[in-house]
Amino acid sequence: xxxxxxxxxxxxxxxxxxxxxxxxxxxxxxxxSHELAALLNITAVQVRRDIMFLGYSSLQRKGYDIRDLIxxxxxxLDNQEIIHVAVxxxxxxxxxxxxxxxxxxxxxxxxxxxxxxxxxxxxVIADVTCxxxxxxxxxxxxxxxxxxxxxxxxxxxxxVADRLVTAGIKGILNFTxxxxxxxxxxxxxxxxxxxxxxxxxxxxxx
Amino acid sequence: xxxxxxxxxxxxxxxxxxxxxxxxxxxxxxxxSHELAALLNITAVQVRRDIMFLGYSSLQRKGYDIRDLIxxxxxxLDNQEIIHVAVxxxxxxxxxxxxxxxxxxxxxxxxxxxxxxxxxxxxVIADVTCxxxxxxxxxxxxxxxxxxxxxxxxxxxxxVADRLVTAGIKGILNFTxxxxxxxxxxxxxxxxxxxxxxxxxxxxxx
DNA sequence: TCATGTGAAGACATTCACAGCA
DNA sequence: TGCTGTGAATGTCTTCACATGA
Numbered sequence: 307x308x309x310x311x312x313x314x315x316x317x318x319x320x321x322x323x324x325x326x327x328x329x330x331x332x333x334x335x336x337x338x339s340h341e342l343a344a345l346l347n348i349t350a351v352q353v354r355r356d357i358m359f360l361g362y363s364s365l366q367r368k369g370y371d372i373r374d375l376i377x378x379x380x381x382x383l384d385n386q387e388i389i390h391v392a393v394x395x396x397x398x399x400x401x402x403x404x405x406x407x408x409x410x411x412x413x414x415x416x417x418x419x420x421x422x423x424x425x426x427x428x429x430v431i432a433d434v435t436c437x438x439x440x441x442x443x444x445x446x447x448x449x450x451x452x453x454x455x456x457x458x459x460x461x462x463x464x465x466v467a468d469r470l471v472t473a474g475i476k477g478i479l480n481f482t483x484x485x486x487x488x489x490x491x492x493x494x495x496x497x498x499x500x501x502x503x504x505x506x507x508x509x510x511x512x
Numbered sequence: 513x514x515x516x517x518x519x520x521x522x523x524x525x526x527x528x529x530x531x532x533x534x535x536x537x538x539x540x541x542x543x544x545s546h547e548l549a550a551l552l553n554i555t556a557v558q559v560r561r562d563i564m565f566l567g568y569s570s571l572q573r574k575g576y577d578i579r580d581l582i583x584x585x586x587x588x589l590d591n592q593e594i595i596h597v598a599v600x601x602x603x604x605x606x607x608x609x610x611x612x613x614x615x616x617x618x619x620x621x622x623x624x625x626x627x628x629x630x631x632x633x634x635x636v637i638a639d640v641t642c643x644x645x646x647x648x649x650x651x652x653x654x655x656x657x658x659x660x661x662x663x664x665x666x667x668x669x670x671x672v673a674d675r676l677v678t679a680g681i682k683g684i685l686n687f688t689x690x691x692x693x694x695x696x697x698x699x700x701x702x703x704x705x706x707x708x709x710x711x712x713x714x715x716x717x718x
Numbered sequence: 719t720c721a722t723g724t725g726a727a728g729a730c731a732t733t734c735a736c737a738g739c740a
Numbered sequence: 741t742g743c744t745g746t747g748a749a750t751g752t753c754t755t756c757a758c759a760t761g762a
Binding site for chain 2: 313316317320321324325344345346347383384385389391397398399401402403405406407410411413414452453455476477478479483485487493494495497498499500501502503504505506507508509510511
């Protein structure tokens with residue numbers, strides 16, 4: 307569909323956009339590569355290299371046009387249609403994530419949450435309704451949900467992943483601490499906080 | 513202190529250990545590189561290469577001795593003394609993380625939480641007491657806390673980071689969506705869920 | 719002069735391919 | 741034979757160095 311972007315570039319584009327949106331909200335119209343770099347603790351060359359991949363060109367001398375750049379990044383990262391997302395597991399983590407995301411991106415919409423606890427079912431958090439796990443398959447299909455975020459306790463993660471795949475999900479973001487195994491046509495991103503903390507601990511001691 | 517390990521290897525070592533602990537708890541004593549690899553969706557060569565860095569050698573033919581390997585990894589990742597960790601912001605995210613971690617690692621201990629809301633203060637979640645932000649500086653020093661996990665709303669992240677650095681913290685794990693800027697002798701790890709979700713969305717559409 | 723865009727070099731990470739051991 | 745350990749090749753990412761343009 308598009309020239310292939312390096313994975314790291316994609317991550318940074320997402321971050322550039324977030325910062326640019328913020329700058330734009332503050333009335334800023336142009337930005338230099340070194341300004342953007344400073345805000346993200348990276349080098350200006352890195353920023354320019356990433357923007358190079360977009361094929362975007364600045365107005366020399368005045369830096370990049372913020373509004374333009376936001377659109378260019380959006381064209382690359384976003385889908386045409388809105389992508390529907392579900393949260394599985396509405397404990398503290400699931401709740402935090404739902405609240406966080408809701409309304410943050412036009413093209414990404416959390417449309418449902420699932421849980422097994424009867425007292426959670428029917429609850430509405432940040433506009434997201436919680437359904438029983440038993441309806442997962444039907445609702446994923448009905449609502450055309452293509453991404454699932456797994457925030458259940460570790461013991462249940464593998465089963466939830468299977469059910470998501472069976473329901474026809476296309477991407478999984480796994481917040482649990484167990485690595486998952488899914489069919490290769492489902493994109494899986496592991497998001498592992500224990501590893502992150504242990505890494506910090508490792509560098510702290512040195 | 514030790515030969516320098518590649519960053520990626522450190523991340524995987526943390527994951528290997530988690531899996532090995534699990535295997536060990538199930539009574540398994542030896543493991544082949546390809547078994548470990550399959551559990552993490554990586555290649556067996558990768559596993560062997562990482563283990564090579566440890567200087568650890570297997571009993572040929574029977575795979576790696578699980579107990580030994582756990583210790584070898586521990587010697588590398590862990591500190592001698594226990595590292596004290598604080599959570600700043602005891603909303604849903606902070607609560608989830610505290611509950612998650614508590615007691616998961618011998619050498620990493622969450623010893624305090626901080627919040628500004630009066631109704632949170634004094635609460636005890638998973639054995640972690642919540643203190644008012646005003647006491648942050650004192651408690652970090654008293655308790656010899658060297659890592660802070662920031663789980664406050666984005667608007668407050670920068671200020672919290674500054675206060676942590678002033679208090680003498682050595683490492684920060686930032687769960688908020690704003691990139692932070694700290695002095696270079698503080699190790700900073702950004703842990704950005706919006707980027708992770710946007711990345712999944714990108715790969716899903718293709 | 720000051721910032722961008724980019725070829726080329728360098729650093730880092732993964733995979734190939736195979737020797738060697740039990 | 742089946743697995744480990746590793747030199748060498750490949751691939752990916754970052755940085756250097758500098759030509760170019762306003």
